[in-house]
Amino acid sequence: MDVTSFGIDHDTLLRGIYVSRKDTVENGVLTTFDIRMKEPNREMVMDTSVMHTIEHLMATFFRSHPLWAEKTIYVGPMGCRTGMYVIFKGDLESKDIAEIMKACYEYMANFNEEIPAAKSEMCGNYLDHNLAITKIECKKYVDEVLDCLNEANMTYPRQQG
Numbered sequence: 001m002d003v004t005s006f007g008i009d010h011d012t013l014l015r016g017i018y019v020s021r022k023d024t025v026e027n028g029v030l031t032t033f034d035i036r037m038k039e040p041n042r043e044m045v046m047d048t049s050v051m052h053t054i055e056h057l058m059a060t061f062f063r064s065h066p067l068w069a070e071k072t073i074y075v076g077p078m079g080c081r082t083g084m085y086v087i088f089k090g091d092l093e094s095k096d097i098a099e100i101m102k103a104c105y106e107y108m109a110n111f112n113e114e115i116p117a118a119k120s121e122m123c124g125n126y127l128d129h130n131l132a133i134t135k136i137e138c139k140k141y142v143d144e145v146l147d148c149l150n151e152a153n154m155t156y157p158r159q160q161g
């Protein structure tokens with residue numbers, strides 16, 4: 001089984017924005033981003049309710065954005081609860097999405113309305129949301145990571161051997 005992400009050294013992986021993989025499809029390239037919000041195995045992971053609210057808000061942000069909506073293929077939570085996956089059309093690098101991702105996290109940090117699509121007919125677990133903690137987590141990620149991104153937050157550490 002060749003799963004590229006299993007070659008990453010999670011023991012030294014920092015928070016940041018990483019290119020998880022690129023897939024060539026019929027009409028071009030799709031880039032999957034690792035939006036890593038927690039240092040794996042060294043920080044508390046996020047609650048499932050927070051991951052769920054981020055999923056709803058992030059999907060809303062990108063799917064209603066005038067430029068990014070048509071590039072957005074997928075937004076979803078990581079099973080390990082340390083971050084999100086986002087797939088965009090195009091052969092992209094972390095730098096290409098740093099600004100829009102910061103705008104997205106600022107949008108979530110400042111969100112004060114009803115969570116979009118958090119209704120029983122639109123969501124598989126509509127009561128499992130937590131906007132208050134989501135806002136705190138998003139602000140922390142902006143202040144501590146997205147505001148001061150450097151190469152170490154955009155290049156995967158590789159396992160030795």
Ligand SMILES: [Zn+2]
Pocket residue numbers: 052056122123124125126
């Ligand atoms: Zn939902």
